[in-house]
Every structure is written in structure tokens, then in C-alpha cells.
Amino acid sequence: MKNIRFLKEIWKASRPLSLTLAFYSTTLGMAVAHLEGNLFSGSLAFDLKLIFLVTLAGLFVQTGTNFINDYFECEYKNLHFKEGKKYSFLGQKRKAFDILIFLLGMLSFLITAFLGLYIISITTRKLILIGVLGIIGGYAYTGEPIVYKKRGLGTPLSFLLMGPLMVMGTHLAFSQYYSWRPIILGLPISLLIPVLMLSNELRDYERDKSLGIKTLTVRIGFKKGKMLYLFLLSSSYLLTIIFVILNLYPAAALLSLLTLPLAVKAYQNVAEAEKKGVPVTNQLHLTFGLIQLLALFLF
Template identity: 30%
Template structure:
């Protein structure tokens, strides 16, 4: 094994994706400020830390289970910074056992913070956290391996969209609201789109490993239309949310992000079978999630 540095341990968690958990937590906190003028910095920081640790743990464990089912070993397509996992096991930087222990440790740290928040803020967080941790672990772990059943996008949207926003809102207010769920939907859809487009470069390896993601089930050509549907649905939800007074009027500013989605769709249709050529579309999808999230946060803060 090669010598491990702090940077190595951090990179094993795939931090380039952490915005997808940070932004929904900030959004839930912004909604709490918008509706009840509440902001508790200490609990916000704990929520953020717990969310990042859960995400990091799930990413690390996903690498472990993808090593077990050999989907990462089968992956011979040119690797991108976004697809194919961290490759820490494949490069010999960590053993499989070290990766598993590291992932479990990260989850234990997250659960420890979560238990404190449950004690301090309320029992509803128990159910939000329990669903998040268990579905995150079994996202790739047998016997359920939800990603191999074509359910990965739904679970990712639930955990990194609805549950993250609702949980952050509850930590601040000790109440639940439908507004938080509606505001979370665009983020849930876009984080599902990030996972979805990242599965295109992994298609051959996933298929060989029996990892039957939606892309594997549909085939690359047919699967492109689902991505288009996800991008369109995100903006439809925002417009309807404003029309029915569930979202602030300023939420319409998020429509400024539409060109990012259009470019990503065009790139996917043209380059769906070329992993490196898909990198701009993957980057645009991440940027789209970030921009829409930030604009929704601002819409709740500035009104």
C-alpha cells in the first residue's frame, strides 16, 4: 500500500460531489429563516457536518461494494473525475477492508451527531436519519443493492433532496412543512440527474457486473430521454411552485440556469457513447444543480 496523507483520505470520499448535500441543508435553513425568522448557527453547523459525513461514508462504501461486484474492475472506459468511483482500491492506495472500515467510521461519526440532534431538537429527526442512513448503506450493499434494481436515482433524490431539506428545516424550527418538500423537489430531481448522467460512462462495466442501473435497463439511446425529462421537470416544478404560492416569486430567477440544462441535453444526445466527450455535460449538470440551489436559497432569504 502507498503512504496515505490527509489529502488521500479526503479524496477517497469524492468531495467534488459534496455540494449536493451542503446546498439542500442550506436551503432548508433558508426556508426556516423565511417562514419563522429562525437561524440557530450551532445546530446548522452540526447539520452540515452530519450531512457531509453521511455523504462521505456512502461514497466510500459505494466504492467498496462496487469493488465486490467488480463493476469498477470491469470499467475500462477512459476515466473521468466524476464517473468510475475514487479508484482508491484499484490503484492499491487502500485495501478493500480499509475502505469498508473507513466508510463505517464516517457513518458512525454522522450517526453520533445525529443522535445528539435528535435529543436536542426532536424525534422526527430519528426517522429522517434512519431512512437516510439505511437507504444510503443499502444503495450499493447486498442484499438490497438498490442501485442494481434501477432505484438509485429515486433514493438519491429522496436523501439529497427531500430528506436533507426537511431535516435541516426541522433542526431549526422543530416543525415540518410542505413548503420544504416542494422547495426540495427541484434539488431532488437535479441530484438524480447528476447520478443518472454519470451512469452513461459506466454502462459497459455495470452491465458486465450485473449492476442493472436505469441506463443498463433502458440502453443508452433510450435512456437519453429520461435525462431530458428530469431537466424539464425541475423547471416545471419551480414554475408551478410559484404559481401556487408555495415558492417565492424570486424562485423564477432559477430559470436563468436553463441554458446549462439545454447544453447538457444537447451534449448527451451527441456524445452518449463517448465517456470523455460527456464530461462537459456532467459538469453542466453539477453546475445546474448548484446554480438552481443557490438561486432558490436566495429567493427564500431576500424576501
């Protein structure tokens, strides 16, 4: 039973449900490559291998980010939990389990680096900069000494790293050239990444404020945080409509408008700092993103 609980805690720290962010972003880059006729090279075995490796690299870099985030924030989450022997680690006294979580995070980044180097060897060296930025950005979200989350940059940089950077990097692996197209066409789904980050910040606003964690929402205030959440959420739907009108998206993408009632529910919960705001926003991201990706691939 103890081993099962131990594994469950590791599983929990990896935050598997959040991995849809990386999965959707890598898939989105492939979808744009597909629209341009660059997804398949003519060798099915090579193409399937590349699809698998790029997706895996995206999942590992986010898993590493999640583990590192859990390590550096456990002092806030488990403020009153003092059981267990502590050891000196990186200048602090930490429990063995906390140290394991940190090491698993670094291992995830190491696996990402090896995957990235192999992908680069079979595609293009242009991916090097994107890969390095992705790993550094993933660690620095809550990792010392940068901790850009506490500088109010968590939401915007999460958007850039997990959205445009990952989408463009995936597209680059298949197209072999830099392009603004995947970034622009990926915005309706990518904008839901900062929306999800804001749902967390709005939920934790009072706690973060009392602990001196200066997230973007703490810096701009709860009311402006809600307004930003609503603006980004509305922009995802508005851009979808505009892209369909401009023939950049297939008309089937308009089916994502069916998720509007879920979007309203998400905002209502977030606006009241309800805990349900985060899972409902995550559900919205899952549903909205799935509809859009299917539309881009199948129509």
C-alpha cells in the same frame, strides 16, 4: 510522496465535489424554515450551533455513502489492477487500501449517528426515523447485501434520501413538526439529484450493461434514460416558474432560468454518453441550486 498520493486517493474516494448534494439539501431545509420564520429561535448561539451540526451530519452521511460506494465498486473500476497483497475481508479478498476505505465509510456513518443523537437530544425525537433511514439508505446504495443500485433503484432512492428526506429532516430540526412544505418547495433543486445520478448511469451504460449491473438506465434502456433525464431537468425549471406564479417562491428565483444554456449543454453531452455530461450536470446543479437558495434566503 507516497503518503501524499495515499491521502489523495482517500480524498478522491470521498468524492468531495459531490458533497454539494448534501450541503444544498440541508441548506434548502433551512431556507424553507427561514421562509416560515422557524430558522432562528432567539438564541443566536444555539441556532448557529444547530445549523452547523445539521450541515455536518448531512455531509458525513454522504461521505460515508461515497466511501462505501467506492469500496463495493472498486472491483469494477479497477478491473485490471491486481497489484498489492490481498486480505480476507467480509468473505472476499481485498487490498488493504480497499479495507481502509470501507472502514472510513463506516466511521463516517458512526459520526453521523453520534451527531444525529445529539441533534435529537436538543431538538425533537421525531428525527430518529429519518436519521436511521438516511444511514441505512446511504450504506445500501451499493453496500451488500441490499445493493439497491443494482436493482434499478439507485436513482429514485438517491432522490428520496438525498432530496425530500434530508430536506424534510433539516426542516424538522428547526420547526419541530412534520410538513410537506419543505418537500414540495424543495423539488426544483431536489429533482436535479436524480438528474445527476442519471448522467452517471447514461455515461456508464455500456460498461454497466456488459458487467450485468442493472441500474435504472440499463433496465429501461439508454433512450428512455435520456427521456427521463430531460423530463426531470425540464420539471425543475417548470416548477420554479409555477412556484413564483403561486407566490410560493420569490420572483428572484426566476434568475435560475439563466442556467438554461448550461442545461442544454448538459443534455447534449449526456445524450451522446460523453464523459463531460457528468461534470456539466454537476455544474448545472451547483449554479441552479445556488441561485435558488440565495433567492429563498435574501428575498
